[in-house]
Amino acid sequence: xxPREIIALVPLGLGTLVxxxxxxxxxxxxxxxxxxxxxxxxxxxxxxxxxxxxxRFSSSEAVIKMALLAFAITxxxxxxxxxxxxxxxxxxxxxxxxENAAGHE
Amino acid sequence: MNPWLLAVIALELGLVICTLVALRGTxxxxxxxxxxxxxxxxxxxxxLAEAVGRPAWFDLALALALMSLPGALVFLTFxxxxx
Numbered sequence: 001x002x003p004r005e006i007i008a009l010v011p012l013g014l015g016t017l018v019x020x021x022x023x024x025x026x027x028x029x030x031x032x033x034x035x036x037x038x039x040x041x042x043x044x045x046x047x048x049x050x051x052x053x054x055x056r057f058s059s060s061e062a063v064i065k066m067a068l069l070a071f072a073i074t075x076x077x078x079x080x081x082x083x084x085x086x087x088x089x090x091x092x093x094x095x096x097x098x099e100n101a102a103g104h105e
Numbered sequence: 106m107n108p109w110l111l112a113v114i115a116l117e118l119g120l121v122i123c124t125l126v127a128l129r130g131t132x133x134x135x136x137x138x139x140x141x142x143x144x145x146x147x148x149x150x151x152x153l154a155e156a157v158g159r160p161a162w163f164d165l166a167l168a169l170a171l172m173s174l175p176g177a178l179v180f181l182t183f184x185x186x187x188x
Binding site for chain 1 (some may be wrong): 108109112115116118119120122123126131133134136137138140141144145147148151152154155158160163164166167170171173174177178181184185188
């Protein structure tokens with residue numbers, strides 16, 4: 001392994017760890033608590049993995065596409081979080097559907 | 106083993122957790138799990154593309170990331186309107 005590939009393992013490990021912890025966070029609390037864990041997965045992990053791909057630099061095509069991917073995920077994450085929280089709020093407080101009944105017919 | 110492939114396996118483990126949450130939780134919890142899973146899935150495909158040296162596979166990850174936003178928004182709108 002070249003030094004460049006060894007350095008790339010640091011952001012790769014960090015990005016993977018952030019994503020794994022975000023997924024593990026989905027097991028905790030109610031839906032609002034779980035929404036918090038969607039944040040790091042959409043904001044931190046893509047850029048850490050982009051850093052890993054950029055440091056390794058196997059091809060410029062890979063770096064450019066990974067940058068587009070990171071931008072797309074970071075752009076969509078907060079929008080989806082907000083839309084989901086709004087949907088849950090409306091289901092609970094405007095339509096009066098309790099949390100336990102919100103999922104199963 | 107290639108460390109990039111190990112990272113892909115770790116991300117797939119995250120997808121398994123998201124699947125369990127979506128299967129066992131309520132509808133809003135499942136939607137949150139779906140959103141995290143789309144993010145983790147796109148990044149897993151991207152890291153797999155880097156691991157095996159096929160930059161063309163990044164297009165698949167990019168398509169998944171770009172389509173997950175309107176897909177989830179449409180799903181949320183339908184749930185909000187007809188639930």
